[in-house]
Amino acid sequence: MIQYTLKCEKEHTFDSWFQSSSAFEKLKASKMVVCSICGSSNIDKAIMAPRVNKNKKISVKKKKHPAEQAIAEIKKHVEENSHYVGKDFAKEARAMHLGDLPERAIYGEAKAEEAKSLIDDGIPVTPLPFTPNRKTN
Numbered sequence: 509m510i511q512y513t514l515k516c517e518k519e520h521t522f523d524s525w526f527q528s529s530s531a532f533e534k535l536k537a538s539k540m541v542v543c544s545i546c547g548s549s550n551i552d553k554a555i556m557a558p559r560v561n562k563n564k565k566i567s568v569k570k571k572k573h574p575a576e577q578a579i580a581e582i583k584k585h586v587e588e589n590s591h592y593v594g595k596d597f598a599k600e601a602r603a604m605h606l607g608d609l610p611e612r613a614i615y616g617e618a619k620a621e622e623a624k625s626l627i628d629d630g631i632p633v634t635p636l637p638f639t640p641n642r643k644t645n
Contacts, residue, residue: 513571516543517550522574544574545581583638590615592640598622605631615640 512532515521522544526532532553535541539549572580590613593600597616603609615636618626626633 513554514541514543514551515554516546516548518543518546518548520545520548520574520577521554521571523571545578579637582636586615586636587640589613592616598626601626601631601633602629605629 509525509527510529510532511523511525513521513523520543524541526535532541536551541551542549543551593614593616595617597614598618600609600614600616604611604614617640618633623633623635
């Protein structure tokens with residue numbers, strides 16, 4: 509068995525085990541090796557450091573799990589393309605839905621009962637899989 513660090517065309521990295529080097533090449537050629545984050549079959553071996561650790565004081569930087577990478581990308585996208593409204597999220601979302609404020613992409617914080625009320629009233633909201641950065645205006 510051999511472990512490879514792989515990367516896709518979008519630079520997502522992940523590890524996978526193969527029976528042999530030729531088994532990896534055969535699976536890659538048949539497009540059966542896919543990125544665990546985006547599903548791309550355009551995969552290559554990433555540069556790997558040898559696993560030699562003579563000194564136990566040396567720490568190896570742990571790679572992010574593919575799910576952690578995906579959440580980090582979602583967070584970056586939301587923060588770059590939306591306005592943080594903090595604890596006013598429910599109020600702002602409702603005002604936009606009613607036409608009292610112009611529509612725009614927002615994110616923020618809401619109590620569970622506030623979010624449920626928005627959903628019950630047909631206002632589209634989605635919980636985020638991360639804690640928003642608190643930005644100052």
